[in-house]
Structures are given as C-alpha cells and as structure tokens.
Amino acid sequence: MLNPDLVGRTFTSADSVTVTKEAIQKFAEVIGETNFDIAPPTFAISITLDKSQSLLQESGLDWTRVVHGDQRFEIKRPIIAGDILHCSSTIESARNMAGNEIVTVRSDLNAGSELVVSTWSTLVVRA
Amino acid sequence: MNKIETGAELASKTFTINRKLLVAYANASGDQNPIHQDEAFAKSVGLPDVIAHGMLTMALAGKYLSDIAGSQSVIEFSAKFIKPVVVPVDTEVSLIVSGKVTDVANGFAKIELLATCDETKVLGMAKGVIKL
Numbered sequence: 001m002l003n004p005d006l007v008g009r010t011f012t013s014a015d016s017v018t019v020t021k022e023a024i025q026k027f028a029e030v031i032g033e034t035n036f037d038i039a040p041p042t043f044a045i046s047i048t049l050d051k052s053q054s055l056l057q058e059s060g061l062d063w064t065r066v067v068h069g070d071q072r073f074e075i076k077r078p079i080i081a082g083d084i085l086h087c088s089s090t091i092e093s094a095r096n097m098a099g100n101e102i103v104t105v106r107s108d109l110n111a112g113s114e115l116v117v118s119t120w121s122t123l124v125v126r127a
Numbered sequence: 128m129n130k131i132e133t134g135a136e137l138a139s140k141t142f143t144i145n146r147k148l149l150v151a152y153a154n155a156s157g158d159q160n161p162i163h164q165d166e167a168f169a170k171s172v173g174l175p176d177v178i179a180h181g182m183l184t185m186a187l188a189g190k191y192l193s194d195i196a197g198s199q200s201v202i203e204f205s206a207k208f209i210k211p212v213v214v215p216v217d218t219e220v221s222l223i224v225s226g227k228v229t230d231v232a233n234g235f236a237k238i239e240l241l242a243t244c245d246e247t248k249v250l251g252m253a254k255g256v257i258k259l
Contacts (some may be wrong), residue, residue, distance in 0.1 A: 027155040029151070030151045031156075033193060038198050041255075042185055042189045049158060068181045070251075071182065071205065072203075074205065
C-alpha cells in the first residue's frame with residue numbers, strides 16, 4: 001500500500017544520466033529507426049522507469065505487483081547524445097479502484113534548468 | 128505517406144515482434160522483467176505465454192509517428208495498454224499500426240493511432256501530436 005502522505009511529493013535523483021549515442025542507437029535499432037542522432041519518442045522511458053523505481057523505493061509501492069496501465073510523453077525537445085539528464089518523479093495521484101491501487105507517477109527529465117521530457121505512467125498495483 | 132490534413136487516413140505499417148526483439152528491447156530499455164522473456168515464469172504468474180513489453184508496442188507505434196515527419200517532430204504521445212501482445216516461441220507476431228489525422232492547426236497535427244495484433248486492439252486511446 002502506497003503511503004498516502006507521499007502523494008504530491010517530488011523525489012529528485014542525486015545522480016545524472018549521460019545519454020550516449022550507443023544507447024540511442026541500441027533503442028532505435030529495436031524499432032527499425034535509422035536516425036541515431038536524436039532519441040526516438042519513447043526513449044525517455046529507458047531512463048525514467050529505472051530512476052522512478054529507485055526514487056519511489058521507499059514509497060510502499062509493491063513494484064512486483066505493478067502492471068503498466070498507460071503512458072504519456074510530452075517532449076519539449078528530443079533527447080540527444082551528450083545530454084546530461086536529472087530525473088524528478090512525483091506521485092501525482094493514488095486511488096483505489098475495485099481493490100487495485102491506481103498510482104500516477106510523473107517523471108521529468110531536466111538538462112540543468114531546462115525541462116526536456118515529461119512522462120506520466122499510470123501504474124496499477126494488483127490487489 | 129498521405130497528405131497531412133484533417134480526416135486523412137494514413138497508410139498502415141506492419142511491425143514484426145518475436146522473442147529476439149523482446150530480448151533486444153529489454154536490453155535497450157533496461158526492462159528485464161522475466162514475463163517478457165521467460166515462458167515458465169510468465170505462465171507461473173497466470174499469463175498465457177511470454178508477452179511483449181507494453182512500452183515496446185508503444186515504441187513501435189512511436190516509430191510510426193516518427194515516420195510521418197521525423198523523430199524530432201513528435202511532441203506528444205500517449206496510449207493505454209489494453210491487451211497484452213502474446214509472443215509464443217518461434218513465432219512472428221504482426222503488429223499493424225495505422226493512423227488518422229484528427230486535427231491540423233498552427234503547424235501541429237493530431238494523429239489517432241490504431242494498433243492491432245490478430246485483429247485485436249492492443250493500445251487504447253493511442254494518439255500523438257506532431258509538428259509539421
């Protein structure tokens with residue numbers, strides 16, 4: 001059960017992620033993208049999923065029972081190789097539906113003070 | 128590619144998903160959840176077989192959006208994961224993606240996507256905004 005006091009709180013990762021051309025290429029090749037200069041639209045998830053899981057480790061959320069319900073991206077500018085990104089994750093809402101917990105987590109990737117990509121994941125924690 | 132104007136139906140594209148692609152996506156995305164690779168594990172948690180990462184299906188639908196005007200043009204993208212894409216061993220699963228332009232204004236186009244496997248819709252409310 002998610003600690004309800006954490007709704008609205010933002011957790012920011014202390015360490016940054018440096019995006020490499022190899023990481024973009026590896027992701028792009030899976031989907032048949034041949035442009036390796038900029039990251040494909042959903043590339044941000046490869047950073048935010050891992051980061052938000054660690055940031056929310058103490059939240060009481062049982063990640064082993066989590067099913068991904070939906071996903072949204074707002075891309076201010078594409079991620080490019082060389083970007084040094086910090087992840088901030090906020091539990092935007094948590095509610096109970098038919099015994100399942102529905103949690104919405106927003107994760108922002110920032111390069112310095114510039115917001116690059118925002119992602120929203122709705123996670124369904126099965127009862 | 129068809130002209131981007133309101134109401135235009137965009138040509139469909141077929142993406143092939145197999146076990147090898149699931150491993151490649153797991154390595155590229157860092158999502159090593161065994162339900163996407165290990166058949167015995169997937170069945171032990173009540174799934175019919177190994178299933179594709181929802182985010183892989185979304186990444187492929189994202190490629191469809193990128194192909195309209197380039198990866199850099201995609202500024203919004205969202206979808207619900209409504210049905211798992213089951214990927215049995217030695218099987219090539221076809222994901223068919225098509226799009227419809229629902230609005231064009233101020234240099235931006237809204238695209239509604241349809242993603243199906245075996246004639247079953249796998250993404251719900253899938254839509255994107257691209258900069259023209």
